[in-house]
Amino acid sequence: MSIQANYQKIKSQIPENVTLVAVSKTKSVEEIMQVYNCGQRDFGENKVQEMCDKAEQLPKDIRWHMIGHVQSNKIKYMADFVYLIHGIDKKKSLKEVQKQAENSNRIQEVLLQVKIAEEDSKFGMTKEEVKEILEIQNQFNNVKIVGLMGMATFTDDESQLKKEFEYLNSIFKQLKIQNPEFKILSMGMSDDFPIAIEEGSNMVRVGSAIFGTRNY
Numbered sequence: 001m002s003i004q005a006n007y008q009k010i011k012s013q014i015p016e017n018v019t020l021v022a023v024s025k026t027k028s029v030e031e032i033m034q035v036y037n038c039g040q041r042d043f044g045e046n047k048v049q050e051m052c053d054k055a056e057q058l059p060k061d062i063r064w065h066m067i068g069h070v071q072s073n074k075i076k077y078m079a080d081f082v083y084l085i086h087g088i089d090k091k092k093s094l095k096e097v098q099k100q101a102e103n104s105n106r107i108q109e110v111l112l113q114v115k116i117a118e119e120d121s122k123f124g125m126t127k128e129e130v131k132e133i134l135e136i137q138n139q140f141n142n143v144k145i146v147g148l149m150g151m152a153t154f155t156d157d158e159s160q161l162k163k164e165f166e167y168l169n170s171i172f173k174q175l176k177i178q179n180p181e182f183k184i185l186s187m188g189m190s191d192d193f194p195i196a197i198e199e200g201s202n203m204v205r206v207g208s209a210i211f212g213t214r215n216y
């Protein structure tokens, strides 16, 4: 199927209250434009340099999502245009986002990444670490923590996926009570987004199901 047909198919499976982020990492600006021309405006990248290069060449109304693990020294390159940073997993990154957002005179929206997968390779904080960060968020005037992000274990086991998404949603709902800014729960990718949506996701990050498999 073509990229546009893939896109329409995915889009038709996603309820209106759920934001689709089209994950375009490793894909060309031409491929991104095919999806843009279908009306898509939210795109996700996992490398800062690649996102900056593409943003420069592509229409300015694209909302760029940084979904990868962020190194603090790279934040300055995207600080004046990135729409949402999904993968904040330590105070140090938050401090740097604050510094750069202040320089750019912006309020930067971010998500805190929670570790829900069993694999050691996945980044993210524990619930306790998330709480500690939320307690000091007032120190960061130019940062708005608007929700949580998580990546499930790479598995076909649906009950395991369900359990992990359910867990993240439970933390989200609990923290939302005292954090009125909380509005985004970013979970679900090509292989597991339907389960993530069932478990309360309102932002899914879908790459290969739209653009085809990636050749790294």
Ligand SMILES: *Cc1c(COP(=O)(O)O)cnc(C)c1O
Pocket (backbone or CB within 6 Å): 023, 025, 046, 067, 068, 151, 188, 189, 190, 191, 205, 206, 207, 208, 209
């Ligand atoms: C690559 C990536 C995705 C999209 O993965 P697909 O399986 O291609 O949909 C989603 N989230 C993050 C954090 C990623 O790095």
